Amino acid sequence: MLKIFKESLLDIIKSTGHLLPIISSIGKSNCGKSYFLRHLLQESSISVRSEQTTQGTLCFWSKEYRNFRIFDMEGLFANDKDNRMNILNMCSSFSFSDIILLHISHDDLENRIFLEKFSFNYLQSAKICLKYKKNLPEIILLIRDPRWKSKNIQNKSDYEDLVIRFTEKVNWKIREFLEKFELLFDAEASKGINVEENKEESFNATNALSENIDQYFLRISEFYCIYHEYNFTEQTIEYFEFVEEIGKLNYVKSLFGNILEKLIIKCTEIQQKKDEELQFKSYQICNVTNEITFKMSQMIYLNEENTQRVWLMNSIYSEILYNVFICCDNETKQLTFLRNYSKLATSINSINDKIIGKITNKVDENEIIKFRNAHEKEINMLFADDIENADDLIQLIKYFKYLSAISFCNSFELTKDSKNSLSYDCLFSIVRFQSEESYIFHHFMEIQKNLLAYRCLFYVDSEFYDIVKLIMPRFFLIFSTYLEIYKDYIDFTLDLNYKYKDVALCQIDKIKCIDIIRNLKRLYGYFEDYLDLNFEGLFEFQEYLKEFHTNLLTEKAEKLQNESFKLKIEYYEKIEQFSISSRLYRFLPSLSVIAFGLAGTAASRLNSHISGNCFSYILPLCTFSTGLVFASLNYFSSDLKNIMFSHTCGKFCSVIDSIIIKDYANVTHSNENSEIFENSFIYKIRVERDKKNNKSGCIKIACFVVCRDLEDDAIRNTMTQIEDQYDFLNPKIDFNFS
Known part of the structure; x- marks a missing residue:
């Protein structure tokens, strides 16, 4: 119904x-x-x-x-x-x-x-x-x-007073409902394994409710x-x-x-x-608004914002259908649900730990089945003595299925605010390091690993994926996120000092060749069962971005002076990566999300879709295999690398300058040094992974070696020498016999 x-x-x-x-x-x-x-x-x-x-x-x-x-x-x-x-x-x-x-x-x-x-x-x-x-x-x-x-x-x-009294009574009851729940939640949050963590989450959650209570008033x-x-x-x-x-x-x-x-x-x-x-909302890029930015704004609106009412209805429907607390106004029942929630949460956190311990090696279908069976057995034993409340427990497990679906969407969220999610990291690597397939592949493997990990929960079934299909579209906004990442890339390229017009034009040619659609299709392929993506529109969106980008760079290039002599540009590129421990995301949101689930969450706090509550576990680098998929990665184990490359000119060239472009993520660098000789160039730099975060690092160093082309001068000199020799061998004779 x-x-x-x-x-x-x-x-x-x-x-x-x-x-x-x-x-x-x-x-x-x-x-x-x-x-x-x-x-x-x-x-x-x-x-x-x-x-x-x-x-x-x-x-x-x-x-x-x-x-x-x-x-x-x-x-x-x-x-x-x-x-x-x-x-x-x-x-x-x-x-x-x-x-x-x-x-x-x-x-x-x-x-x-x-x-x-x-x-x-x-x-x-x-x-x-x-x-x-x-x-x-x-x-x-x-x-x-x-x-x-x-x-x-x-x-x-009199009627004005009647309406005021009714409103005041309703709001008093709302405050009473929330305060009673806060007491229940505080009491239950102080129990369990991670008492201190629960207390802190409880305090933060109930404090946020108290601060924002008036938003729920009639x-x-x-x-x-x-x-x-x-x-x-x-x-x-x-x-x-x-x-x-x-x-x-x-x-x-x-x-x-x-x-x-x-x-x-x-x-x-x-x-x-x-x-x-x-x-x-016509997006400004580099403080520019024109026909192209307007077209991109329209595409974002049509592909994301225009469906807002639809995913809003789907999100509300799924929460009302599965959230056991929504219709529960009985305090005793609420307390029972909270206590059973704690038991189930402990069990699911336990399987989290077991997966972490086991996942250092390959995980195949048999291992996944073992995890699922062990998890189901553990849940059945947990409530073996509580048969009389079997219906409530079934509802609660469905609620956990819903919560895990939310965590699933959090883990793979792709929005402007989801900078810590797996999908965001993957899209960032695709946009900023377009040609570095092994670095991009690492992020694909991170996604695949977390997808497989969810299958270890016994209640992850067709109903679970039906829930994901309902709510995932609001978590996966690829057009606006692509624009957000690419805007930074445009700013990065415009801030560079190219010095020479030919260098800027060389950069423009490279941007025109960018095509990330193949990798975008691969990213989408992991979630195609839950999303409906317009790839023709996405390709068109990419071309608009490139056109806008190259137009701005062309304007910058036109302001650079042409040299009076002929230049020859040699391009070199070097990319280095750093291994990290992999991330396995939580199967459930944190305890505070349950508080917000019962009492609501301010829109300002949910702009990031609870992503702040989706913590990740750190794992050693690993491989996965199923009946259809097998992949392995070889990454640099060291956190420090010295990079060097050199260039030697040809016979008729002379090195006069070098333009170094460093694009990197989660990497720091030091000891940068470059030396220019008459016919050669040497560049050195020390790079290391940024230890302030737990993400893989990558640095792309592009070097434009600017050489003066001396071939024309050499030809002219040669011709002059030939003419001089000819004049010497064939002197002009004056036959004037006056």
């Missing part, structure tokens, strides 16, 4: 322009939401579901207008047995909407039971949405079946009282409102045109703001 509802919503959202504002109308079943929308929009196509609502189902109506798209969502508490459906209904509305029309009856505003249920579901929906978007939608409260009908002006103030921008009466003569529902005139209220029939007018104005402002943001 949840999946059908989600897929139906996605079909509509995909057909809706990214810039078009969305309004959602939500409230309890049978409160008159659909009737009111028919009246407000004068839209007869809205189905009135008061007699058609099936308990336990989720459905909606939607239509696109010129200024907005509107959704008429199912009731807030349509399902009494499975609160996940109710939360998905509210949370999905919060996720893709810009404005919420919240229908609540006067009685419910003062009803304690409704207030508690609404507060819990609102908190859960808010905390999930704020993981993926910066702000919640604007909420307009429509008070249904208002009881107070006094024409006294005080009636308006805020109502404005409210309207919706009066209605049934006309038995016409057999229709008539709507009324109080209109203030000269200090008194008049009770009149109304089309609520003021509400519709305000909605149109708000949506127009929202759309204008989105248009401005899109224009503003």
Whole structure:
């Protein structure tokens, strides 16, 4: 049921322009939401579901207008047995909407039971949405079946006070829910093997919740009282409102045109703001904005940002489906889940350690099966005496499957902010060290090794990869990340002092030959089951980048003077690499992520997609083999190397200068020295791996040896000598006999 509802919503959202504002109308079943929308929009196509609502189902109506798209969502508490459906209904509305029309009856505003249920579901929906978007939608409260009908002006103030009291009570309950959980979390985090680590994570998590608690509070921008009466003569529902005139209220029939007018104005402002943001997002490279940067911005928008609502819905759906804490408002149950979570986490961390100890040699399919069987046996023994809570344990294991899927995406994340992920390192090596296949291959092996390691968990199955497929697209933004890395490369090349126009032109020719698509396809190949990548667009994106880059370098080259004599450029390139211990990433996020999972995470803290909580383990360099794959690497074991290369000119050349370009990652250098002789050149440098981080190092040294071409001079000298000899052998005789 949840999946059908989600897929139906996605079909509509995909057909809706990214810039078009969305309004959602939500409230309890049978409160008159659909009737009111028919009246407000004068839209007869809205189905009135008061007699058609099936308990336990989720459905909606939607239509696109010129200024907005509107959704008429199912009731807030349509399902009494499975609160996940109710939360998905509210949370999905919060996720893709810009404005919420919240229908609540006067009685419910003062009803304690409704207030508690609404507060819990609102908190859960808010905390999930704020993981993926910066702000919640604007909420307009429509008070249904208002009881107070006094024409006294005080009636308006009374309703203002009622709305304020309701909001305060909801926010008080939200604070109470969060504070109770913090106490449970602190108590449980102080137990376990890594007590000090857990305490620190607990403190950081709960402290962050306390600091950002107000972001989850209910805020109502404005409210309207919706009066209605049934006309038995016409057999229709008539709507009324109080209109203030000269200090008194008049009770009149109304089309609520003021509400519709305000909605149109708000949506127009929202759309204008989105248009401005899109224009503003035209990327600047080296402070340049032109037609090429605009085209690249459009490609990033179409391939990444335009699908934001889709992956937002998929992320929310997967969390609601698997997070056992989402619908759990019972403290005893929460505590039980937390304690069992600790047991399972300890078990999974244990298998982490076992894999680390075993993975120093080749890992084949048999080893993976052994790990999986041992892990499953260990979990079964862990809860052998707790059969009565078997259903809860099954749910909890599914939750771990979801958490491991998040860690999987963190490990292989490719975004501008994921500079510590395996995929980012791999893309960086592809972009900056295009021709160094062995260095790039090392990063491919790092990815392959971590992919195989996940298969050692017994619950990594088709369902696990289905979860990854839902959430991975928001972690893998190759267009914007490619641009981010290449921008630095452009800055690097523009900052160089080429001195000679011919050297700059030589650099331009080398950039024109760059083609990294083959390696990008290989990187994508590891994740092609979870992603849908436009390779034709990516190739076009690469060509735009190269064109932009060479245009800037050409401008720089044109400013360099041509020498009065002929130059000859000799190009040399040397690349050295350093081995490191390999990285195996955690199978689970840290404990603090669970706190954020229950109580939400500020958007500002989740911009890096929890990557800060995905720690890595350090492993010796190793090889992997499966039935289809075998690879090994030979890297320099030393952390220090001396590099030297030399050049000797030909017969008719003279060395006059050298341009050295050093491009490196995770490497330091010293003792750099170059010597120029009349016909030769020698360059020396000492390089070593940067020990401040645990990444492989690479340095590419490009040397442009600038020689003066003396061949023309030699030819001229030779011709002069020949002419002189000819004149000597054939002297001119003066036959003047005057």
